[in-house]
Amino acid sequence: MSTPAIAAPRGTRDYLDGDGAALLSCIDIHRRVSSLFGYRHVITPIFEAAELFERGTGTGTDVVEKEMYSFTDRGNRALALRPEGTPGVIRALAADPAVRDIRPYRAQYDGPMFRYDRPQKGRYREFHQVGVEVLGVRDPNIDVEVLHVAWETFSALGIGNVDIRLNSLGSREDRLHYRDELVAYYTPLRDELCEDCRRRLDTNPLRLLDCKTDARHVAAAPILLDGLAADTRTYFHDVQEGLRAEGIPFTVDPRIVRGLDYYCDTTFEFWHSSLNGAQNALGGGGRYDGLAEVLGLPHTPGVGYALGVERLMVIRSELEGIQQGLSPSVLVIALDAESVKHARTCATALRAASVPTALDVAKGKLDRKFRWCERMGVSWCIMCGEDEVRDGQVTLRNLQDRTQERLDMDACIARLAASREE
RNA sequence: GUGGCCAUAGCUCAGUUGGUUAGAGUGCCAGGUUGUGGCCCUGGAGGUCGAGGGUUCAAAUCCCCCUGGCCACCCCA
Structure with missing residues (x-):
């Protein structure tokens, strides 16, 4: 500390x-x-x-x-x-x-x-x-x-x-020639110039054209394009x-x-x-x-x-509607230790189908995991528990409208792959 | 490099002429609710008040200095 x-x-x-x-x-x-x-x-x-x-x-x-x-x-x-x-x-x-x-x-x-x-x-x-x-x-x-x-x-x-x-x-010659022209134009005006411009006249005459305070002198200055x-x-x-x-x-x-x-x-x-x-x-x-x-x-x-x-x-x-990159779009959750293997298999299959997928096999309350998804911009959750392992299925939850359904893994993957293309 | 404004909880901010234990909202964590998040209730954690020094019986508050952010210059992307 x-x-x-x-x-x-x-x-x-x-x-x-x-x-x-x-x-x-x-x-x-x-x-x-x-x-x-x-x-x-x-x-x-x-x-x-x-x-x-x-x-x-x-x-x-x-x-x-x-x-x-x-x-x-x-x-x-x-x-x-x-x-x-x-x-x-x-x-x-x-x-x-x-x-x-x-x-x-x-x-x-x-x-x-x-x-x-x-x-x-x-x-x-x-x-x-x-x-x-x-x-x-x-x-x-x-x-x-x-x-x-x-x-x-x-x-x-x-x-x-x-x-x-x-x-x-x-060309380089054009620019050197123009530089001389500018110096010739500005030198008699030296006393009327702002402090910055007097410095520029000595160090970098081209920068005289950037001056905002001596605008009238800039307007009357020779123009490079003409030369x-x-x-x-x-x-x-x-x-x-x-x-x-x-x-x-x-x-x-x-x-x-x-x-x-x-x-x-x-x-x-x-x-x-x-x-x-x-x-x-x-x-x-x-x-x-x-x-x-x-x-x-x-x-x-x-x-x-x-x-x-x-x-x-x-x-x-400042613009609206710009998509700022991808976060994981799916979180796969194992509801208990016995379901971890099933959840892993599911996550691997989703990644193989190019669906960005994070895997959560840690302990913790489900509602916390849902809120984590909300903060990360994850819109789908897949839950694997005792029932899903038994039936070889998953529960797919849409976190936006809070609906969910039991599906076979293949159907679930097809669903998510399709939703990503919209 | 020059000038101005600013800095208090993760975030947004209160904080009286300097006054003793620095607050609120929100967020976070736990519980009410064993596998389901928007409401409600209860409890909890979280602060060297940006850093250091000075004045004072006493400083988040006043002074100095530093660091950092923003703005205007200089200049560039």
């Missing part, structure tokens, strides 16, 4: 009971949808060389500079818990001789990510992402396909009204045409610049009205043709997205 209990670390959470099912349900749906589009599972380490993110994600980004879980192991290696999935997936795929020349290579992934940030609802230090990457091909139709997979995932999750915000950052070279402009145009042809709605938003260094050309975010704040996104992504080279790997163009599972869950929890 004197030792204090150990709590879960700040910003982490336990997924118990229905929450665990809800998390897995989102991940399962994304796996199913992306598999339908031909995306192969890629599983990469949860920790990587810290340098992978310093070079890939970028040392100038908050994600790497302020939020990364970096540490050295007992062999004095500089490692980091992954703050995002893309660099690891690119490292694995672009380096592997068996797959790096398969073009395009469609990859899907999911799992925990880590960022040292101040926790809030829908924002944790350990959180989960699902995502895809397509490597090896630079083609607007691939960008469209990636957005299509995301769109189908939202649909399969039952999440409607997703707002796709689309932008193009152009794009002809071929990148055509590329962006083709992406938009492709989305229209696919019937995927989107909004072009020149302020979508993304927080990671490696993006070029197409970038996008997924917004939803029930998440607070304009900066709170369901997910995002874009094209990163230069990333592999920055990591010292052969040139490998790519495009992908990542979605925050906890944010998908926030939205889904």
Whole structure:
């Protein structure tokens, strides 16, 4: 009693009971949808060389500079818990001789990510992402396909009204040129800017466009899209045409610049009205043709997205009628010690017929067992006692309408299997 | 990393200007009822009042600090 209990670390959470099912349900749906589009599972380490993110994600980004879980192991290696999935997936795929020349290579992934940030609802230090990457091909139709997979995932999750915000950052040269333009525009205005913006002007000028307080300056600022070279402009145009042809709605938003260094050309975010704040996104992504080279790997163009599972869950929890996974749908109860064997046989047969079945052979009052079922969402009970063993039958009770009947085992199984399909 | 609100039973919450044994509802357990749960009755368990320190004769209550949650920033998923 004197030792204090150990709590879960700040910003982490336990997924118990229905929450665990809800998390897995989102991940399962994304796996199913992306598999339908031909995306192969890629599983990469949860920790990587810290340098992978310093070079890939970028040392100038908050994600790497302020939020990364970096540490050295007992062999004095500089490692980091992954703050995002893309660099690891690119490292694995672009380096592997068996797959790096398969073009395009469609990859899907999911799992925990880590960022040292101040926790809030829908924002944790350990959180989960699902995502895809397509490597090896630079083609607007691939960008469209990636957005299509995301769109189908939202649909399969039952999440409607997703707002796709689309932008193009152009080539690296376009972006550097635009950066200079922005600095030239903002520098004379320095004294009129808010404190944050003065800082951004020095550190990350693209972020000036995110400012809410200096909206009038943002409105008059030069627009990146206007300065794009002809071929990148055509590329962006083709992406938009492709989305229209696919019937995927989107909004072009020149302020979508993304927080990671490696993006070029197409970038996008997924917004939803029930998440607070304009900066709170369901997910995002874009094209990163230069990333592999920055990591010292052969040139490998790519495009992908990542979605925050906890944010998908926030939205889904506000929807009605979403089935949050399966609990056992039947409890088999042995009413006395002599009936345990009969109950076991019955449970085994039900599982063989794919009916989720829990077995209760413990002592205790029947009414407690019924209430246990109620709390667990179990809707059927099978009772085996002296009479049932004698007749080779079971008693099947419907816990919702409180009716029950004596049946042969085969009839009982057929009954339950049929009721599950409704 | 900055600012604001908050923390009492498993859950939802009372708790008077600081006052002696911290309550209610609900849930849980046992019995009334030997193999049948929604109502009723009886009894029971369950609290370091988030942690630590301070003020005081006396702290759930006032002060400090820490931890954690939520909200708004920063930023992102």
